[in-house]
Amino acid sequence: MFDVEVFKKHLQIDEASCIKKLAEGKTKEIYEIKDTNDFVLIRSKNQLTAFNAARKNDLEGKGAIACRTTTNVFLYLQALGLHTHFETGVSETDFVAKRCEMIPIEWVVRRVATGSFLKRNPGVPQGYRFNNLKLETFFKDDENDDPQWSDEQIISREFVVNGLKIGREEIFLLKRQTKTIFQVLEKAWSLSDCQLIDMKVEFGVTTKGEIVLADVIDNDSWRVWPGGDKRLQLDKQMYRDMTEVTAESLQELVKNYEKVAELTGDWIRFPKCRALIIMGSTADTAFCEKIEKNLTSLGVMKCVRVCSAHKATTEVLHLVAEYEGDGVPTVVIAVAGRSNGLGPVIAGNSFLPVINAPPGGPEWISQDIWSSLHTPSGLGCTTALGADEAALAGAKILASHDHMVFGRILCDQLNNFLSIYKGDKKFTS
Ligand SMILES: Nc1ncnc2c1ncn2[C@@H]1O[C@H](COP(=O)(O)OP(=O)(O)O)[C@@H](O)[C@H]1O
Ligand SMILES: [Mg+2]
Incomplete structure (x- = not known):
């Protein structure tokens, strides 16, 4: 990490001794930063050019505006998990980047x-x-x-x-x-x-x-x-x-x-959409925490509730109706072990998309899973095995409501692809 505070102090003391110009293009200057080889300072100029600089104009304030736009774009891309050279903004026209x-x-x-x-x-x-x-x-x-x-x-x-x-x-x-x-x-x-x-x-x-x-x-x-x-x-x-x-x-x-x-x-x-995680029993808390963690990294808000479709049927429907009606785009993740009544009951009584996420241990899972899969007609719930898959399935449903969730899913896919490339590189170089 680049220590921006130390750098700013240097800049105030003596800009000339702190930075040396490495390169200059049509719209930017690149400066070396004293005491580090890993970072450069990128300064946007006021110049605007077109047709390979055959048209050229100096526009007061253009450098600052360009730097502001670049900073906005890079911060957004980084928030989505994309790898960029951007480190930090340091002034109206300058930012520090990896060299x-x-x-x-x-x-x-x-x-x-x-x-x-x-x-x-x-x-x-x-x-x-x-x-x-x-x-x-x-x-x-x-x-x-x-x-x-x-x-x-x-x-x-x-x-x-x-x-x-x-x-x-x-x-x-x-x-x-x-x-x-x-x-x-x-x-x-x-x-x-x-x-x-x-x-x-x-x-x-x-x-x-x-x-x-x-x-x-x-x-x-x-x-x-x-x-x-x-x-x-x-x-x-x-x-x-x-x-x-x-x-x-x-x-x-x-x-x-x-x-x-x-x-x-x-x-x-801030996240605009939500996953409502409902667990049938607090015995499933640890599994729900894993779902929550995955939702957070995908930029989805979450709410966790405990309710049982078998033992507190009317309460389940009241609870869902509250979330159905508050205007926040919502997906339900139903976590119920043994016989999963929860997800199918909600799916049959709500327009919200429902993902069954049976927490099952290895013991009965192959029998229990059928209560999530083979449901009566007219329900339309789906099932995901594993906390990460349930969270991702929910996020994909919500992505059309929130550009940052959309972006995080795409950037995660890109990063998965990159790690395969890096793995392969280890064997080929
Ligand atoms: N992180 C970086 N480290 C070193 N050089 C960079 C970095 N980012 C951009 N540059 C280079 O800075 C130079 C100046 O930019 P620019 O004014 O756009 O030049 P050009 O007119 O050649 O496009 C370009 O050659 C660009 O490739
Ligand atoms: Mg350029």
């Missing part, structure tokens, strides 16, 4: 065909929708206008980045990661009825050899159309589309950039 050697590829993902895709693929109409996201890769090479590269071209270049060779598997993994990032940002944008059209990201390899999302994701990285209407675009494309750059048009642009910084600031939210 990376960058993979010189831009990873582009598209939901809707527009812009350069249409030029490269004549005949495809504007607005063509990629239900299965379209991924493209471009070699970062300003002199040649960032040419599009195939997987084979990337593999053949044999990039070695901080000791890691970028081969077929790494490309596959990075594309999968890019796709997940798009999906979770798309979901977040849908909160304010904006459509994420496309996006580009870059990855780097840290000094510890880990591949992470790096660089920035800000309003220059994507196309965002409120209500799916291109004319309302909020992003940098507006700058590219200006026939003439005037003080007024730039003012309009800054307003959009500010709006994006504001909207992305709302993405991290």
Whole structure:
């Protein structure tokens, strides 16, 4: 972990002796930080460029807005469990990140065909929708206008980045990661009825050899159309589309950039949906605690109650009705050992989705399970074996109500995939 307080004190004393410029691009400066090789300071500039810097403008405050948007986006992605280079914000324009050697590829993902895709693929109409996201890769090479590269071209270049060779598997993994990032940002944008059209990201390899999302994701990285209407675009494309750059048009642009910084600031939210865990007896407390733990890591609120369908039937129905009617999207997880009357009774008397989670030990489980599986008609409850599976099944039902639950599920799936990759790497390198 980077000690931000110590660093801030250094900055106040003498910025010049604390940081040394390592690199400068069109929109950012990268600084080395004294006494550490593992972190860099990334400073957003006020410059706005288009057409490979043929159009250039200095916009007061643009650096701070860009940094705010990037910080919002990275904090959101990290809250979902995604590995990024972002460490901490340190000032309006600066953040500290893990020092990376960058993979010189831009990873582009598209939901809707527009812009350069249409030029490269004549005949495809504007607005063509990629239900299965379209991924493209471009070699970062300003002199040649960032040419599009195939997987084979990337593999053949044999990039070695901080000791890691970028081969077929790494490309596959990075594309999968890019796709997940798009999906979770798309979901977040849908909160304010904006459509994420496309996006580009870059990855780097840290000094510890880990591949992470790096660089920035800000309003220059994507196309965002409120209500799916291109004319309302909020992003940098507006700058590219200006026939003439005037003080007024730039003012309009800054307003959009500010709006994006504001909207992305709302993405991290408290859980909005809930799992109601009902156990038939306190004997199942330990099992319910495991379900709770899994729900917490998926970002789902939970409520635990004890009630028996066999011994306190009317109370069960009253209890469920209370939760049914308070407006919070809810899924019921019914934990009952032996004969499970609880889940099926609730399922037959409520519109809430019910997941049976029989806690059963090995002794009678193969007999007990049938009370959850072979139910009377008209109930529609499902059954999950194991606390983690029950929690995940519940979270998946709730994901459409809460973008952060949706995001956590996708990022968990990505991280499962990454750990398989890491396991395989141990045997192949
Ligand atoms: N965590 C990091 N460590 C080191 N370099 C980074 C990191 N994140 C981004 N960079 C690099 O910082 C440079 C400056 O960014 P930018 O102004 O966007 O440059 P460019 O004009 O080349 O796109 C880029 O080359 C980018 O790859
Ligand atoms: Mg860049």
